[in-house]
Amino acid sequence: MTIESAAIIGGGLSGLAAGLHLAREGVQVDVFEARDDVGGCCSTANVGGYTFNEGAMFLAVPQLLDSVYARLGLDRAALLPLKRIEVPQASVLDSGTRVVLGPDRSLRIEGADEAARTLAANAELARFLDRWRPVLRVFADDLLTRPMSLTHVLASAWRYLPQLRGTLAQELTRAFDDVDVRAAMSAAALYTGIAPERTPIFQIVGIVSMFEDGVHLPERGMGAIADGLAQALRDAGGRIHLGTTVERIELQGGRARALRIAGQEERAFDAVVSTVGGMNTFERLLDPGQVPTAMRRRARKAPLSHRALGVQLGLRNRLAPEAFCINHVPAMEQQHRMHRPLPADSAWLSYTVPSTVLPQLAPEGGSVVELYAGVDPDLPMDAWDEDTTRRAADEAIARLARHETLDIAQARIVTPREHARRLHLYEGALYGLSPAATPQQQFPHRTPIDGLYLAGQTTYPGFGVATSLWSGVFAGDEALGRG
Ligand SMILES: Cc1cc2nc3c(=O)[nH]c(=O)nc-3n(C[C@H](O)[C@H](O)[C@H](O)COP(=O)(O)OP(=O)(O)OC[C@H]3O[C@@H](n4cnc5c(N)ncnc54)[C@H](O)[C@@H]3O)c2cc1C
Known part of the structure; x- marks a missing residue:
C-alpha cells in the first residue's frame, strides 16, 4: 500500500x-x-x-x-x-599507574618501568589494530548501514566470523600482556554497563574506532x-x-x-x-x-540494559584533565563491580569533562563534569525517593572530590526513576535492550x-x-x- x-x-x-x-x-x-x-x-x-x-x-x-x-x-x-577529541581516555589504576589512550593510534603508560612498557604496549596495539581494522570497516561501511540480514552478514563478513566469537575480556587478554593496558582498554567500554567477561566481542569495534577514527563532539x-x-x-x-x-x-x-x-x-x-x-x-x-x-x-x-545514577555538575572552577574521559578503575576482572554500588571506601569511578573540549558549555572559567554511577539493579524504581537519591549522589560526589577540586555551582541528579519519567526510558534502562x-x-x-x-x-x-x-x-x- x-x-x-x-x-x-x-x-x-x-x-x-x-x-x-x-x-x-x-x-x-x-x-x-x-x-x-x-x-x-x-x-x-x-x-x-x-x-x-x-x-x-x-x-x-x-x-x-x-x-x-x-x-x-x-x-x-x-x-x-565536529571537533575531534584529541585524548579520549585516561585510566588510573589502583597501583597509581596511568594509561592514556590516544592521541591517534597510540597509548602511553605512566608508572613503574614506563618507557619499556609503553614501547611494548604500542607494538601490541599496532597488531591489535591491524587485526581489527578490517572488521571495523566491514561494520561501519557495510553491515551497520543495512537492515540485518543473515545472508548478507555471511556474504560480507564470513572471513571474520571466527574472530567475532568470544568476549571483550578474552580478546583483550589475548592481545595485551600488560594487565594495566587491559584494564584501560576495557574501561573504554564501561558505558555498556556489562562486565568485560560478558561483553560480546563485537563491542570492540567501538574501541578500535576510537583509535582509528577518533571520537568527536559537535562544535x-x-x-x-x-x-x-x-x-x-x-x-x-x-x-x-x-x-x-x-x-x-x-x-x-x-x-x-x-x-x-x-x-x-x-x-x-x-x-x-x-x-x-x-x-x-x-x-x-x-x-x-x-x-x-x-x-x-x-x-x-x-534483556534490559543497566540503570545508573546520572550526576552532572556545573563548576565555578576550571577542570583541565588530560583526557575527555577519566577512569579510576580496578583490574579488568574487577570492573564488573563498578556496575553495582561500591563500598563507601572505594575510589572507582568514570567521568567526562565535556567543557575541556567545548569551554562554551560552562560560564567563563567554569566546567561541566558528568558521571554515571552504578546502582543496585534490584532496587525498585520507587525506592529512589529524596533520601536514597541524596545519599547516592553525595557518595558519588565525594568520590569525585577525591580526584578533582569541585566548586559546585549547579548539580543535577538523574535517578533511574527520572530516566523513566523524564526521558521515557523503559524501567529506567539506559539503552532499552542490553x-x-x-x-x-x-x-x-x-x-x-x-x-x-x-x-x-x-x-x-x-x-x-x-x-x-x-x-x-x-x-x-x-x-x-x-x-
Ligand atoms: C545516559 C546515556 C548516555 C549515552 N551515551 C551515548 C554516547 O555517548 N554516544 C552514543 O552514540 N550514544 C549514547 N547513548 C545512546 C543514544 O543516546 C541513544 O541510543 C539514542 O539517542 C536513542 O535515540 P532514539 O530515538 O532511539 O530514542 P530516544 O532518544 O529515547 O527518543 C524517543 C523519544 O520518544 C519520546 N516518547 C516516549 N514515549 C512517548 C509517547 N508516548 N508519546 C510521545 N513521545 C514519546 C521520548 O520523550 C523521546 O524523546 C546514550 C544514552 C543514554 C541514555
Missing part, C-alpha cells in the same frame, strides 16, 4: 530520521514528542548557564554518521561540524544533532508536535490506523512508526488483546501488525547516535514498502 501520511511517535534521533526520510519521499509526516524539546536521549539542557547532556556524550564511528546523513540527503560537514554540543535534523524535517514539510504524548495506537481491521493523543481528538494515519522502544510499544501503547504473541513474548523476555542482546532479541522494523513500524534503540542496529539514525531510515524504508 502506498502511504500518504505517517505518524512518528517520539522526536528522538530515530524519529527525526524516520520522519525526514518519509517526508523527503512526499509523505505527510507528523512527529509526536512528549517532551518540550526534540532529541530525547541525545539532547542538552541548560541549567543555570551550564549545558548538560540528557544522555549521549560523544560521537563514535564518524563514518556511520556521514553515511546516514548522506542517505538522508544532508551534508554532515556543513550541517554538523555546538550534542543537542545540535537533533536541532539540525528537526529543521531539515520542517523544511521538508514535516510537522513536529512538542509536549504531545501518544497514549494508544489504535488498530482497525488489524492495521495500525490511528493514534489516541492526550487531550486531543483521535488522529488517523496510513502508517505509524513507533520509536519509543519495543517494550513500551507492545506493553503500553497497544490494547493487550491485540498484541501478537511473538511480540508480547519478546517484550516480556527482553548491549549484549542478540539481533533475535531486537525488535523488527516491520512488525506483525500491518502499518506499524519500529525504529530506535531496541531495533537493529541498536543504541548509539548514528545507529539510531540508521534504524529510523530502515523503518522508513519498510513503511515505504522498500524493506
Whole structure:
C-alpha cells in the first residue's frame, strides 16, 4: 500500500530520521514528542548557564554518521561540524599507574618501568589494530548501514566470523600482556554497563574506532544533532508536535490506523512508526488483546540494559584533565563491580569533562563534569525517593572530590526513576535492550501488525547516535514498502 501520511511517535534521533526520510519521499509526516524539546536521549539542557547532556556524550564511528546523513540527503560537514577529541581516555589504576589512550593510534603508560612498557604496549596495539581494522570497516561501511540480514552478514563478513566469537575480556587478554593496558582498554567500554567477561566481542569495534577514527563532539554540543535534523524535517514539510504524548495506537481491521493523543481528538494515519522502544510499544501503547504473541513474548523476555545514577555538575572552577574521559578503575576482572554500588571506601569511578573540549558549555572559567554511577539493579524504581537519591549522589560526589577540586555551582541528579519519567526510558534502562542482546532479541522494523513500524534503540542496529539514525531510515524504508 502506498502511504500518504505517517505518524512518528517520539522526536528522538530515530524519529527525526524516520520522519525526514518519509517526508523527503512526499509523505505527510507528523512527529509526536512528549517532551518540550526534540532529541530525547541525545539532547542538552541548560541549567543555570551550564549545558548538560540528557544522555549521549560523544560521537563514535564518524563514518556511520556521514553515511546516514548522506542517505538522508544532508551534508554532515556543513550541517554538523565536529571537533575531534584529541585524548579520549585516561585510566588510573589502583597501583597509581596511568594509561592514556590516544592521541591517534597510540597509548602511553605512566608508572613503574614506563618507557619499556609503553614501547611494548604500542607494538601490541599496532597488531591489535591491524587485526581489527578490517572488521571495523566491514561494520561501519557495510553491515551497520543495512537492515540485518543473515545472508548478507555471511556474504560480507564470513572471513571474520571466527574472530567475532568470544568476549571483550578474552580478546583483550589475548592481545595485551600488560594487565594495566587491559584494564584501560576495557574501561573504554564501561558505558555498556556489562562486565568485560560478558561483553560480546563485537563491542570492540567501538574501541578500535576510537583509535582509528577518533571520537568527536559537535562544535555546538550534542543537542545540535537533533536541532539540525528537526529543521531539515520542517523544511521538508514535516510537522513536529512538542509536549504531545501518544497514549494508544489504535488498530482497525488489524492495521495500525490511528493514534489516541492526550487531550486531543483521535488522529488517523496510513502508517505509524513507533520509536519509543519495543517494550513500551507492545506493553503500553497497544490494547493487550491485540498484541501478537511473538511480540508480547519478546517484550516480556527482553534483556534490559543497566540503570545508573546520572550526576552532572556545573563548576565555578576550571577542570583541565588530560583526557575527555577519566577512569579510576580496578583490574579488568574487577570492573564488573563498578556496575553495582561500591563500598563507601572505594575510589572507582568514570567521568567526562565535556567543557575541556567545548569551554562554551560552562560560564567563563567554569566546567561541566558528568558521571554515571552504578546502582543496585534490584532496587525498585520507587525506592529512589529524596533520601536514597541524596545519599547516592553525595557518595558519588565525594568520590569525585577525591580526584578533582569541585566548586559546585549547579548539580543535577538523574535517578533511574527520572530516566523513566523524564526521558521515557523503559524501567529506567539506559539503552532499552542490553548491549549484549542478540539481533533475535531486537525488535523488527516491520512488525506483525500491518502499518506499524519500529525504529530506535531496541531495533537493529541498536543504541548509539548514528545507529539510531540508521534504524529510523530502515523503518522508513519498510513503511515505504522498500524493506
Ligand atoms: C545516559 C546515556 C548516555 C549515552 N551515551 C551515548 C554516547 O555517548 N554516544 C552514543 O552514540 N550514544 C549514547 N547513548 C545512546 C543514544 O543516546 C541513544 O541510543 C539514542 O539517542 C536513542 O535515540 P532514539 O530515538 O532511539 O530514542 P530516544 O532518544 O529515547 O527518543 C524517543 C523519544 O520518544 C519520546 N516518547 C516516549 N514515549 C512517548 C509517547 N508516548 N508519546 C510521545 N513521545 C514519546 C521520548 O520523550 C523521546 O524523546 C546514550 C544514552 C543514554 C541514555
